[in-house]
Amino acid sequence: MSEVQLVDAHCHVHEYDEEEIRSFGNIRIAGVAMDLESSGVTLELAKKFGNIDPFVGLHPWNLHKNVDKLEQIKTLAVTSGVAGLGEVGVDVRFAKASFKEQLNIFKEICGLAVEHGLPLNVHALGGWDDVLNICVRLGVKSLLLHWYTGPVGLLKVIRDAGYFISINPAIVIQQKQMQILREADINVILTESDGPYSYRGLNLSPRSLPNLVQLISEVKNLTLEETSRIIYDNYLRFLQASR
Numbered sequence: 061m062s063e064v065q066l067v068d069a070h071c072h073v074h075e076y077d078e079e080e081i082r083s084f085g086n087i088r089i090a091g092v093a094m095d096l097e098s099s100g101v102t103l104e105l106a107k108k109f110g111n112i113d114p115f116v117g118l119h120p121w122n123l124h125k126n127v128d129k130l131e132q133i134k135t136l137a138v139t140s141g142v143a144g145l146g147e148v149g150v151d152v153r154f155a156k157a158s159f160k161e162q163l164n165i166f167k168e169i170c171g172l173a174v175e176h177g178l179p180l181n182v183h184a185l186g187g188w189d190d191v192l193n194i195c196v197r198l199g200v201k202s203l204l205l206h207w208y209t210g211p212v213g214l215l216k217v218i219r220d221a222g223y224f225i226s227i228n229p230a231i232v233i234q235q236k237q238m239q240i241l242r243e244a245d246i247n248v249i250l251t252e253s254d255g256p257y258s259y260r261g262l263n264l265s266p267r268s269l270p271n272l273v274q275l276i277s278e279v280k281n282l283t284l285e286e287t288s289r290i291i292y293d294n295y296l297r298f299l300q301a302s303r
């Protein structure tokens with residue numbers, strides 16, 4: 061079998077030790093952060109590992125206790141040669157900050173993305189259409205809706221805007237994602253692990269990616285090589301679209 065380049069477009073590398081990261085091999089990884097501290101750790105890891113693209117951000121789950129750090133995170137984002145902003149976004153179910161406050165901060169982050177040409181790596185549980193509308197309206201060029209489980213009807217909007225979604229290995233137990241995968245154009249699809257998060261007993265990790273790409277190739281009726289090449293091209297477009 062020829063060499064396939066795997067992509068993990070959303071992974072919390074800051075939660076792994078360096079030995080584990082080394083064990084993932086040459087998988088190209090978008091390392092996303094939760095707050096100021098993990099943003100710094102992600103940037104340091106990216107200096108050591110050539111296969112990590114560092115994203116800095118403030119996760120919606122952490123907004124309520126970190127609003128005072130937002131300015132420092134924004135400064136870090138524009139002075140540290142980041143690949144993009146993430147994990148950022150909104151969460152109607154699990155965030156403690158009000159939805160209104162989450163949306164206001166998200167708009168601020170979109171402004172930064174537009175001004176500095178940075179891709180957004182976004183968590184939007186329950187707020188898919190709000191996030192999408194805001195990004196289109198504010199002129200965000202490059203957006204990944206990570207672990208997309210939103211309405212199938214929005215897939216066309218996502219494609220027309222040149223945005224992306226990522227499919228998570230949890231697809232094997234999450235019917236909604238299988239439906240999304242079937243309906244989505246292959247040119248909007250990225251792969252991710254969200255590792256080391258655990259979902260309903262499933263330990264998510266970049267190690268799950270070979271099986272995930274295999275499954276996508278079967279659903280899309282493509283070879284493994286074609287599938288991984290398309291996903292890698294999609295990833296490069298995601299990184300470069302705003303430049």
Ligand SMILES: [Zn+2]
Pocket residue numbers: 070072092147254
């Ligand atoms: Zn995440």
